[in-house]
Amino acid sequence: MLQQPNDKYRAFPPVALNDRQWPGKTLTQAPRWLSTDLRDGNQSLAEPMDSTRKKLFWQLLLQCGFKEIEVAFPSASQTDFNFVRELIEQRMIPDDVSIQVLTQARSDLIDRTFLSLEGAKNATVHLYNATAPVFRRLVFRQSKEQIIELAVNATRLIRQRCEEQPQTNWTFEYSPETFCFTELDFALEICEAVAAVWQPCAERPMIVNLPATVEVSTPNVYADQIEYFCRHFSWRPEVCISVHPHNDRGTGIAAAELALLAGADRVEGCLFGNGERTGNVDLVTMALNFYTQGINPGLDFSQMKQVVDLVEQCNQLPVHPRHPYAGELVFTAFSGSHQDAIKKGFAARKEQQDNVWEVPYLPLDPADIGCNYEAVIRVNSQSGKSGAAWMIEQNHGLVLPRALQQDFSQRVQQVTDGEGKEMTQAAIWQLFRQAYGLTAPELQLGEYRSQSDSHGQLQFEASVQQDNRPYAVAGRGNGLLSAAVDALRQAFDVSFTIQDYHEHTLGQRSDSRSVAYLHCTFAGNHSAWGVGIDSDVSRASLQALLNALAQGQLAGGK
Missing domain, CATH: 3.20.20.70 (Aldolase class I)
Incomplete structure (x- = not known):
């Protein structure tokens, strides 16, 4: 136990400077x-x-x-x-x-x-x-x-x-x-x-x-x-x-x-x-x-x-990872609320008219001292929906809808809770691709065609492959996705509807690929997301629909 300090140490006396000027000054x-x-x-x-x-x-x-x-x-x-x-x-x-x-x-x-x-x-x-x-x-x-x-x-x-x-x-x-x-x-x-x-x-x-x-x-x-x-x-x-x-x-x-x-x-x-x-x-x-x-x-x-x-x-001495400005972790947020604030701050910068730096939790733009943004947000069991979404956006250009962020964060949470470790960018991307059909999709879109009939309805026909077996599907609807839903309901005897849909390009060029995010609900109150990426936005949307259907069936939606 520490000794009584007043028996051994004395407070340093103050300076008699009652009209001190320095507190009212500013460094310029x-x-x-x-x-x-x-x-x-x-x-x-x-x-x-x-x-x-x-x-x-x-x-x-x-x-x-x-x-x-x-x-x-x-x-x-x-x-x-x-x-x-x-x-x-x-x-x-x-x-x-x-x-x-x-x-x-x-x-x-x-x-x-x-x-x-x-x-x-x-x-x-x-x-x-x-x-x-x-x-x-x-x-x-x-x-x-x-x-x-x-x-x-x-x-x-x-x-x-x-x-x-x-x-x-x-x-x-x-x-x-x-x-x-x-x-x-x-x-x-x-x-x-x-x-x-x-x-x-x-x-x-x-x-x-x-x-x-x-x-x-x-x-x-x-x-x-x-x-x-x-x-x-x-x-x-x-x-x-x-x-x-x-x-x-x-x-x-x-x-x-x-x-x-x-x-x-x-x-x-x-x-x-x-x-x-x-x-x-x-x-x-x-x-x-x-x-x-x-x-x-x-x-x-x-x-x-x-x-x-x-x-x-x-x-021959290390610089501490928490050292101001220079440490390996000084720009890093693991906390979910911090990650969400930082992500919103960066999004707001894209819209602001001036260059004034104003990003929550970051007093300095890491780029000014040669640091990339990959270190800003890292994902572990403390992270929320924004962390993994930020990493996917920064590294792969995908701007996930809020509901998809929430869905994916639950998957990330299961992994990090189970392993008790930080999840790398590569592992997050691999989990995302597996979860939403971007790697070895269960249902693979082949050739398709669509045309309007005399009643103003769109007729849709496509070849869909499952377990190396091709299926011919056909349906009709008010648009491409509604016709595809009709075709898949008949072919796979499943009741589902499209709940949410988003799309955007992955670049500024006219030949850039597009990504589609599609959320479906199934009988029994199940739901699933699918993601599709293709140079043709229509194919991306249809593959996202197939990926959501496959995920819904796996979740018990059939």
């Missing part, structure tokens, strides 16, 4: 994005990426449109150092892309970092040191003044090294690493001191990164911290404010979005939320959140399956 444009998959994401893997996997991931990030990519911690390992050199020496960095590297506040590590960056066109040096009380007290055992001195001295050395290599366009980034649980006045003090050394301006760009290194509060508190900092930081107009939320409380996305409302300009994270512990903020989800609000995210995830496959290959 995407932020600057930085992928840290190759650094923060990579260091969190049980088996960090080798050079081959890193280069694959690098190419993916470029294809997705990232212009800022944190590629390594070059002073931490020879592998990271070599990767930075490889990118530069093999000219793998586009001119409009800036690579970023991380360093601690030590002179030897800073020098090693600059050695790795020689020859780069655009580079960001990212300096960090921990600032929170628990780190000052337990980890470093240093005072506030000592922590500030460490950051200031490192910044001074970084500026000197940048000035020694003017051929590179340098950006400086500073992170008070544990910002989210650092006293706000101290976070401001240390960032002011660092900025005073760097002197940010257009010629010397600077990023102040305010990470939620470990989530310790609700997202609104983080947003208050960001707004407070932006209001009080004297260098705010000259710097880019970046955020780097983690996901320890499961609210990384919300924290990042609220931080943008509160004044942040840039978001650091990983594809699908990889990273230490519970991971970094998920840039895929964030980008597509913007997209579904009508805002261009500036990142391209139009081929989501390829992105998922490559990230899984490089990280």
Whole structure:
């Protein structure tokens, strides 16, 4: 049993910001994005990426449109150092892309970092040191003044090294690493001191990164911290404010979005939320959140399956099937009521005048990220009449009448209840064909002819085969189907009437095939459906009638 939490844990204090502005704001444009998959994401893997996997991931990030990519911690390992050199020496960095590297506040590590960056066109040096009380007290055992001195001295050395290599366009980034649980006045003090050394301006760009290194509060508190900092930081107009939320409380996305409302300009994270512990903020989800609000995210995830496959290959971690936008099942409905709503939504889109996306249960058109509609509805024992009908319509073009949907759903339900498994599209189609006479029909229409007599009645004659035996049938009626019913009643000594009839073509061309759906009722209150498909709509209708008759006889309608 869990302990009484108030004996061990304390609530994180709110920020005294009674006139906060961010709750009334709306996101209208995407932020600057930085992928840290190759650094923060990579260091969190049980088996960090080798050079081959890193280069694959690098190419993916470029294809997705990232212009800022944190590629390594070059002073931490020879592998990271070599990767930075490889990118530069093999000219793998586009001119409009800036690579970023991380360093601690030590002179030897800073020098090693600059050695790795020689020859780069655009580079960001990212300096960090921990600032929170628990780190000052337990980890470093240093005072506030000592922590500030460490950051200031490192910044001074970084500026000197940048000035020694003017051929590179340098950006400086500073992170008070544990910002989210650092006293706000101290976070401001240390960032002011660092900025005073760097002197940010257009010629010397600077990023102040305010990470939620470990989530310790609700997202609104983080947003208050960001707004407070932006209001009080004297260098705010000259710097880019970046955020780097983690996901320890499961609210990384919300924290990042609220931080943008509160004044942040840039978001650091990983594809699908990889990273230490519970991971970094998920840039895929964030980008597509913007997209579904009508805002261009500036990142391209139009081929989501390829992105998922490559990230899984490089990280050697699976993307969860329920992961927002990207998971195998995120567009899938098994529930009957959900399926019915989705089916109606797609039907309504065919009639609407504009292109506004409005389909129940689908916040995003799967086609926009390269997914087909086959995955939208899948059928199991929880599904209703719409699920199987949707799959048949999407894959075979048959628009089943509502009553036929109900009839077929009962057949599907019997199968799924009996097997306890999902029913595949192929199995559904096979069941449909068997149920309504589209495969090896019991009664097969041969040659037929019809003509009007002197009384205005239609005379109908046909050859019908049953069990490899031909039967000649003849009858008369007001139309083709009524004459055929008369002929079949006589030939097979069965009493039945046509209750419902529908037909449509299976394409737009003049030579497209037609499908007919026909519902018959029999003596004894039995009923049956038959379906016929033929290039001749009359033959399709007659075969549907024969298929309904055969099904009715099997059901005890004779």
